[in-house]
Amino acid sequence: MKNNFDNANRRKKPQDNDRMMEVSIDCVVFGYGVQSLEVMLIEIGAEELQGSWALPGDLVYPQEDIDEAAHRVLRDLTGLAHIPLQQAHAFGEADRVPGRRVVTIGYYAIVNKLDVQPQPSHWANKAQWFSLDDIPELTFDHADIIRYALDKLRHRTQHSTRRRPLWEAVLPQFFTLSELQQFFEVVLNRSYDKGNFRKKLHEMPYLVETELFQEDVSHRPARLFTYDHTIHETHIAS
Amino acid sequence: MKNNFDNANRRKKPQDNDRMMEVSIDCVVFGYGVQSLEVMLIEIGAEELQGSWALPGDLVYPQEDIDEAAHRVLRDLTGLAHIPLQQAHAFGEADRVPGRRVVTIGYYAIVNKLDVQPQPSHWANKAQWFSLDDIPELTFDHADIIRYALDKLRHRTQHSTRRRPLWEAVLPQFFTLSELQQFFEVVLNRSYDKGNFRKKLHEMPYLVETELFQEDVSHRPARLFTYDHTIHETHIAS
DNA sequence: CAACTTTTTGTATTTTATACTAAAAGGGAT
DNA sequence: ATCCCTTTTAGTATAAAATACAAAAAGTTG
Numbered sequence: 453m454k455n456n457f458d459n460a461n462r463r464k465k466p467q468d469n470d471r472m473m474e475v476s477i478d479c480v481v482f483g484y485g486v487q488s489l490e491v492m493l494i495e496i497g498a499e500e501l502q503g504s505w506a507l508p509g510d511l512v513y514p515q516e517d518i519d520e521a522a523h524r525v526l527r528d529l530t531g532l533a534h535i536p537l538q539q540a541h542a543f544g545e546a547d548r549v550p551g552r553r554v555v556t557i558g559y560y561a562i563v564n565k566l567d568v569q570p571q572p573s574h575w576a577n578k579a580q581w582f583s584l585d586d587i588p589e590l591t592f593d594h595a596d597i598i599r600y601a602l603d604k605l606r607h608r609t610q611h612s613t614r615r616r617p618l619w620e621a622v623l624p625q626f627f628t629l630s631e632l633q634q635f636f637e638v639v640l641n642r643s644y645d646k647g648n649f650r651k652k653l654h655e656m657p658y659l660v661e662t663e664l665f666q667e668d669v670s671h672r673p674a675r676l677f678t679y680d681h682t683i684h685e686t687h688i689a690s
Numbered sequence: 691m692k693n694n695f696d697n698a699n700r701r702k703k704p705q706d707n708d709r710m711m712e713v714s715i716d717c718v719v720f721g722y723g724v725q726s727l728e729v730m731l732i733e734i735g736a737e738e739l740q741g742s743w744a745l746p747g748d749l750v751y752p753q754e755d756i757d758e759a760a761h762r763v764l765r766d767l768t769g770l771a772h773i774p775l776q777q778a779h780a781f782g783e784a785d786r787v788p789g790r791r792v793v794t795i796g797y798y799a800i801v802n803k804l805d806v807q808p809q810p811s812h813w814a815n816k817a818q819w820f821s822l823d824d825i826p827e828l829t830f831d832h833a834d835i836i837r838y839a840l841d842k843l844r845h846r847t848q849h850s851t852r853r854r855p856l857w858e859a860v861l862p863q864f865f866t867l868s869e870l871q872q873f874f875e876v877v878l879n880r881s882y883d884k885g886n887f888r889k890k891l892h893e894m895p896y897l898v899e900t901e902l903f904q905e906d907v908s909h910r911p912a913r914l915f916t917y918d919h920t921i922h923e924t925h926i927a928s
Numbered sequence: 929c930a931a932c933t934t935t936t937t938g939t940a941t942t943t944t945a946t947a948c949t950a951a952a953a954g955g956g957a958t
Numbered sequence: 959a960t961c962c963c964t965t966t967t968a969g970t971a972t973a974a975a976a977t978a979c980a981a982a983a984a985g986t987t988g
Contacts, residue, residue: 471749472710475782475793511709514791518782542780542795544713544756553752555713555793557780611849630935648977650936671933672985868966886946888967909964910953 473553477518478509478594479526479537480558480601483565483581484622489638490581491598492570493590494529497577506591507598508576509556522559530579531571536621537561538608540601548593560601562639564622609639613656614688620679626664628674629653658684711791715756716747716832717764717775718796718839721803721819722860727876728819729836730808731826732767735815744829745836746814747794760797768817769809773799774859776846778839786831798839800877802860847877851894852926858917864902866912867891896922 481492493505508529512521519537527533537559544555570579582588584602587595609618619635633649653659658680666673719730731743746767750759757775765771775797782793808817820826822840825833847856857873871887891897896918904911 471712471752473713473750473752474709475711475713512711512782512793514709514711515784517784518780518793521782539780542756542777544750544759544795546753546755555750555756555795557782557793628935645977645979646935647937647979652976666935666985669934670986672935672983674935866966883946883948884966885948885968890945904966907965908955910955910966912966 473555475512475518476509476554476556477512477522477525478507478556478558478597479522480507480540480560480598481526481530481532481535482560482562482602482605483568484562484635484638485565487634487638488583490565490583491587492530492532492579493582493588494572494576495578496575496591497572498575501591502577504591505582505588507594508579509594511554518557522557528574529572529576531573532563532568535561535563536616538604540597540604543593543597545593556597558597558601560605562605562618562622606640609636616681616684617679620681626662626676626678628666628676630674632659632677657687711793713750713756714747714792714794715750715760715763716745716794716796716835717760718745718778718798718836719764719768719770719773720798720800720840720843721806722800722873722876723803725872725876726821727879728803728821729825730768730770730817731820731828732810732814733816734813734829735810736813739829740815742829743820743826745832746817747832749792756795760795766812767810767814769811770801770806773801774854775799776842778835778842781831781835783831794835796835796839798843800843800856800860844878847874854919854922855917858919864900864914864916866904866914868912870915895925 479492483490483492492508494508496502496504496506508526510521510525510529512518516524519539522537522539523533523535526535526537538561540558540560542555542557546553548554548556565581570581572579587598590598605618608615618639619632622635623631629650630646632653633644633646636649637643659677660680660683662676662678664676666676717730721728721730730746732746734740734742734744746764748759748763748767750756754762757777760775760777761771761773764773764775776799778796778798780793780795784791786792786794803819808819810817825836828836843856846853856877857870860873861869867888868884870891871882871884874887875881897915898918898921900914900916902914904914
């Protein structure tokens with residue numbers, strides 16, 4: 453086994469470490485709430501960066517996949533588990549971390565703020581939500597990583613109809629069309645016409661109408677819909 | 691300087707290398723030609739993988755940005771310089787390279803086959819074009835990397851109107867609308883109606899009409915157009 | 929039951945995409 | 959020169975999609 457060499461570096465043996473570096477993960481978790489989109493940050497509770505705000509991130513272990521690492525890091529620092537993280541971009545400026553060489557891979561996700569309860573642990577002192585227009589000074593290039601992740605989040609919300617929709621992880625199992633519309637309005641920061649938005653949704657066969665209705669609202673109760681992933685997949689295939 | 695620590699790993703000193711790994715770049719260079727889209731592969735000329743085909747790729751140096759590394763690697767192995775490489779995706783399965791831990795970052799670009807002359811060097815024995823439907827067995831997960839890059843290439847060709855278009859690097863400075871149409875047809879693997887395609891192009895103010903025409907063609911010569919990046923940028927801003 | 933809210937359906941208009949036709953402008957052969 | 963071939967270029971006619979707007983339906987509240 454130790455005699456297998458990556459073609460990417462054929463003149464070096466694996467045990468030579470003069471070309472090794474650290475690889476980290478940074479997670480951009482967006483918190484969806486009523487009329488607001490926030491991002492989860494942690495306060496560092498150790499060593500010289502103590503008191504600084506940063507994205508939840510840590511080094512990748514040699515024996516784990518980067519996707520696994522993303523989940524572990526987020527869970528260890530904030531307590532958030534089973535979050536559908538997506539890779540956004542790798543950041544690899546040589547001087548992005550002063551005095552060290554760390555290549556980081558940015559991941560992003562969106563969750564419902566009501567569904568999660570941030571629990572800082574390990575070297576995270578605090579873990580809390582920050583409004584997107586009120587982000588504190590962050591370590592290193594973390595502000596860039598957030599910008600990039602927000603771009604991807606918006607792009608994917610608008611375009612990719614061929615993958616499991618992001619709102620599926622945010623909305624309850626049964627939801628109204630207005631709730632879905634709000635998701636788009638909050639994430640994309642624009643507003644839609646109610647009737648027209650509804651028309652477009654009716655062309656999505658994987659958005660299935662149930663016989664359930666809203667309760668305890670002081671107006672006409674809306675019909676509840678649900679997302680059917682099986683229908684979505686067969687729809688993509690055709 | 692050595693006392694600065696990444697918040698991503700606050701319990702380790704930089705000199706501990708039990709969490710270090712190798713980071714590599716793999717370049718997917720698409721070659722645009724008449725009615726064809728190919729990809730540049732190299733034949734490995736050293737050690738056990740000798741004779742295998744692979745993407746041009748190598749380890750990142752500790753002191754260079756990953757974007758720089760991508761250009762260096764491609765130049766060293768294939769002789770291709772000043773190629774506008776774009777990051778596609780990071781691949782970090784723990785077992786993607788047997789016996790080692792290498793996280794690789796995939797980059798992609800498209801060039802005109804007539805503009806470049808592949809010159810294998812370093813540990814590349816050969817460097818040549820392969821048709822996309824006739825790719826040989828590749829090392830590691832390089833086939834996945836190509837798939838991913840092709841996806842990005844197509845997506846960007848079709849959608850992103852807000853960035854410098856990919857065809858700018860492929861077409862000559864002055865080109866006909868039919869040449870531009872061919873680019874889209876080859877990359878997206880579909881055909882367009884001539885009149886309608888032309889109509890859409892006329893809505894792009896950064897595509898400017900010149901007073902030049904084709905010469906030495908045995909039919910009505912077409913008007914030549916050119917791309918104006920300044921106009922494009924002001925157009926994006928509005 | 930009138931006032932109010934939000935859902936839901938519907939129409940009318942504008943914009944965009946697609947299909948198709950035909951004139952214009954060259955070269956080459958007769 | 960004239961006819962035939964090609965491709966460019968302009969244009970029209972139709973279909974589909976996006977947008978704007980209006981109004982009925984179905985509940986709650988006072």
